[in-house]
Amino acid sequence: MIEIRGLEKYFGALQVLKGIDLDVEKGEVLSVIGASGSGKSTLLYCINGLEPIQKGAVIVDGTDVHAKGTDINKLRQKLGMVFQQWNSFPHLTALENVALAPKIVKGKSRAEAQAIAESQLKHVGLGDKLNVYPGALSGGQQQRLAIARALAMEPTYMLFDEATSALDPELVGEVLDTMRLLAEEGMTMICVTHEMGFARDVSDRVAYFHQGVMEEIGPPEQIFGDAKSENTRKFLANVR
Amino acid sequence: MFDYNFHWRPVLKSLPDLLEAGLLTLQVATLSMVVGIVIGLVLALVRMHMRGPLYWLATSWVELARNTPALFQLFFFGFGLGAFGLHLSPFAIVLCGLSFNCAGYLAENFRGGFQAVPDTQLRAARSLGMSSWQAYTRIIIPQVFRIVYHPLTNQLVWAVLMSSLGMLVGFRELSGETQFFASRTFRIFEYFAVTAVIYYVIVKFILAASRLLAMRLFRY
Numbered sequence: 001m002i003e004i005r006g007l008e009k010y011f012g013a014l015q016v017l018k019g020i021d022l023d024v025e026k027g028e029v030l031s032v033i034g035a036s037g038s039g040k041s042t043l044l045y046c047i048n049g050l051e052p053i054q055k056g057a058v059i060v061d062g063t064d065v066h067a068k069g070t071d072i073n074k075l076r077q078k079l080g081m082v083f084q085q086w087n088s089f090p091h092l093t094a095l096e097n098v099a100l101a102p103k104i105v106k107g108k109s110r111a112e113a114q115a116i117a118e119s120q121l122k123h124v125g126l127g128d129k130l131n132v133y134p135g136a137l138s139g140g141q142q143q144r145l146a147i148a149r150a151l152a153m154e155p156t157y158m159l160f161d162e163a164t165s166a167l168d169p170e171l172v173g174e175v176l177d178t179m180r181l182l183a184e185e186g187m188t189m190i191c192v193t194h195e196m197g198f199a200r201d202v203s204d205r206v207a208y209f210h211q212g213v214m215e216e217i218g219p220p221e222q223i224f225g226d227a228k229s230e231n232t233r234k235f236l237a238n239v240r
Numbered sequence: 241m242f243d244y245n246f247h248w249r250p251v252l253k254s255l256p257d258l259l260e261a262g263l264l265t266l267q268v269a270t271l272s273m274v275v276g277i278v279i280g281l282v283l284a285l286v287r288m289h290m291r292g293p294l295y296w297l298a299t300s301w302v303e304l305a306r307n308t309p310a311l312f313q314l315f316f317f318g319f320g321l322g323a324f325g326l327h328l329s330p331f332a333i334v335l336c337g338l339s340f341n342c343a344g345y346l347a348e349n350f351r352g353g354f355q356a357v358p359d360t361q362l363r364a365a366r367s368l369g370m371s372s373w374q375a376y377t378r379i380i381i382p383q384v385f386r387i388v389y390h391p392l393t394n395q396l397v398w399a400v401l402m403s404s405l406g407m408l409v410g411f412r413e414l415s416g417e418t419q420f421f422a423s424r425t426f427r428i429f430e431y432f433a434v435t436a437v438i439y440y441v442i443v444k445f446i447l448a449a450s451r452l453l454a455m456r457l458f459r460y
Contacts, residue, residue, distance in 0.1 A: 050367060
């Protein structure tokens with residue numbers, strides 16, 4: 001379980017998260033929506049410790065992410081992350097992209113790591129691209145490669161940071177389908193997204209962020225059908 | 241008006257010695273590149289990530305190496321240190337001088353290379369649980385090497401040509417050897433003409449080898 005308590009985050013003098021309290025249970029799919037600059041992506045970076053925080057705490061399965069003694073590299077193995085700019089490693093083939101971290105971080109043998117990588121690439125529909133370099137893959141394929149790379153570490157949680165917003169429109173579908181597949185398999189997911197259809201159909205809960213505050217959280221029917229906050233209603237009216 | 245008679249025989253007779261000296265030139269240049277690459281990487285990283293005395297040390301190194309004549313740098317390791325009672329062999333003087341110079345130039349190349357790799361690559365690597373060291377050695381530096389590969393080749397060529405300054409500190413590399421024979425036989429033009437060809441061949445060899453290596457290394 002991920003517990004976020006009174007989380008505050010500043011970039012210099014600018015406060016981007018203003019006291020967030022949020023629990024994410026195992027097996028849950030949470031979508032985070034909101035305008036650009038509302039702090040959604042920063043929230044994900046704070047969850048896996050890529051950004052330091054100024055106040056509050058993020059606790060993953062009982063471990064405080066930002067505490068001094070925490071082995072952050074170990075903890076991150078539980079927290080798969082997929083970025084907006086897919087960030088595949090250009091100098092490695094698809095197979096090497098996925099096999100590298102299991103090998104050097106988890107200490108798996110070369111053969112084991114490659115077997116894991118192969119099965120994860122098949123999982124996301126890239127079974128025929130094992131020895132291809134990312135430069136020869138489309139954006140959608142590179143994003144699925146990034147998902148396979150995160151899954152190869154056998155994470156408990158997956159964090160998606162606007163995984164489809166840098167893609168050409170015709171490539172969004174394949175990535176969303178892969179994310180749907182993961183949700184159906186019971187993966188715990190936090191998805192920062194602008195895909196309202198995905199948020200509505202796949203999530204168990206939807207959180208709306210507004211200027212660093214979690215304005216509203218609830219089941220998708222409530223957020224999309226009967227939002228309590230005026231800001232949420234305004235935002236949804238604009239994106240539809 | 242032009243009554244110079246060419247005499248190539250002495251040059252041909254000492255050709256084996258010249259070629260051997262050419263090998264020494266290649267050796268000292270390559271070795272100083274290897275040292276230069278390691279130190280250059282460290283200098284670049286220190287300049288990018290550190291403050292305080294280490295930053296100033298690295299910055300002074302780069303500034304001195306790039307903005308003073310290479311010959312002076314060689315003289316420093318030869319006569320400069322000699323004045324303090326520290327006497328290096330001619331080979332060591334040239335190796336130190338060239339390494340010092342290469343490290344300074346390469347540090348700036350590497351800095352540009354690091355800046356050309358997006359920050360998000362580091363984030364992606366760290367998000368997979370890689371330590372900072374793993375992320376740099378497995379993800380960032382291999383990409384930097386591709387970016388700086390051609391400047392690196394240039395620097396090696398430059399090191400080969402610059403090593404000719406070695407003859408001024410008594411090092412019998414290709415130029416030193418040439419000077420030695422030329423002054424003994426007074427066939428100065430002939431010797432230096434042949435040596436120029438040898439330099440040319442060495443450089444062409446480096447460029448060809450570098451191109452072949454690039455084809456093997458960078459398949460992406």
